[in-house]
Amino acid sequence: MDVLSFTIGEPDFPTPPHVVEAAIEALREGKTKYAPSRGILPLREAISRLYQERGLDFTEKNILITTAKFALYAALQSLVDPGEEVILPDPCWVSYEPMVMMASGRAVKVRLDPLEEFSFLPEKLKEAVNSRTRILILNTPANPTGGVLRREHLKLIADLAVDHDFYVVADETYEKIVYEGEHISIATLPGMEERTITVSSFSKSYSMPGWRVGWVAAPEEHINDILRVQQHTLTCLPPFVQAGALAALEGPQDYLNEMVKAFRRRRDKVVEGLNNMPGVTLRPPHGTFYAFFHYDQPVPSMDLTETLIEKARVALTPGIPPGQWEDRYKAPLGGGIYYSVSNKVH
Ligand SMILES: Cc1ncc(COP(=O)(O)O)c(C=O)c1O
Incomplete structure (x- = not known):
């Protein structure tokens, strides 16, 4: 798989x-x-x-x-x-x-x-x-x-x-x-x-x-x-x-600039794609190649990431570790999506 x-x-x-x-x-x-x-x-x-x-x-x-x-x-x-x-x-x-x-x-x-x-x-x-x-x-x-x-x-x-x-x-x-x-x-x-x-x-x-x-x-x-x-x-x-x-x-820095431009294009895709999903909110991250979104459903992020692997075959890092979820659910935090290796997100 x-x-x-x-x-x-x-x-x-x-x-x-x-x-x-x-x-x-x-x-x-x-x-x-x-x-x-x-x-x-x-x-x-x-x-x-x-x-x-x-x-x-x-x-x-x-x-x-x-x-x-x-x-x-x-x-x-x-x-x-x-x-x-x-x-x-x-x-x-x-x-x-x-x-x-x-x-x-x-x-x-x-x-x-x-x-x-x-x-x-x-x-x-x-x-x-x-x-x-x-x-x-x-x-x-x-x-x-x-x-x-x-x-x-x-x-x-x-x-x-x-x-x-x-x-x-x-x-x-x-x-x-x-x-x-x-x-x-x-x-x-x-x-x-x-x-x-x-x-x-x-x-x-x-x-x-x-x-x-x-x-x-x-x-x-x-x-x-x-x-x-x-x-x-x-x-x-x-x-x-x-x-x-x-x-x-x-040495020349143009390589670095090109890489950051590519990360930015991917970020924009990830922001658009995630915000089009029901219940998902992602404020555009201003730096890095990570995205940390909020999912508006009472689902622990470990469960969400497991479901995503099983059903969608997409692996994300859970935003909140197991055991620490209940007291934090009320905060607008969510799962973590890491898109640095997203050569699949061109
Ligand atoms: C926030 C943060 N600090 C430090 C490091 C470590 O960097 P390095 O791999 O260059 O030691 C990482 C690596 O993922 C990181 O994400």
Whole structure:
């Protein structure tokens, strides 16, 4: 039985050829030994320039090259003490909560507002902050909601972080995949440069998920803490992978622009198709290649996704995990539909 799968968050485009060539070239040149644990200097310099362009006072000392997922894990390991609280968006990417648990922290989930780009509900967020709050994990553009937070949403978080002295781990993995509005790094808001650990990735923007390369941008002391986690675990990222990443950043960007245009066309199709179905509402996601729709029937999203596989042979990711459905049904959330691999949705 053929099933159309919309469940995996990876671009279906090949990695740009000049990126592949740069890595092959590096292999041929013998770049097959250990690299510096922080990452190769030209790549760190190129990434620091991205943040300088946004007005941050960052140099290569503020950048560490690692896998985005590992960067989030290492940031939590280095900052969270047992029992400290980490605020998470709800819904959020599946790995945040296990990462908080592995750091012996306590995950505190705060509901998002579908009418406001899936930003935190302000009252719920204020209620969640207390003296044990150590970190808030922010994800914009967001998986799975597709929300792109505006300045006023970020300002609320920044003001709370400054007043209550907690850190923000800003997951900006999807920063290049924006259709409406603009991506804003929370580190650029007043008082935030010193309390934000920004994580980003080559995986989605440059269609390089198998390369396992991304970075952390943060104040030097935090980079040094994360460096220690990296030194005693991964050691470094492969030098030829970093050569490819450098080519991605410094080479032509038209490939990326074309990919985003294609995602946008698919998004429009998905928005139109879903909104034409009885009971289904999807506000157009402003970024990422995910769509998180509301289904206006009392059906747990696990049941809905199972029915869709059986009857329509379409696989979606359930929007609300089993066991957490009843108390949430009243909220305008729904199932999650992931359309990145939708080469079938042309
Ligand atoms: C929100 C979010 N953050 C981080 C990652 C991890 O990115 P990478 O695969 O580059 O480590 C993903 C991957 O799906 C993601 O969706």
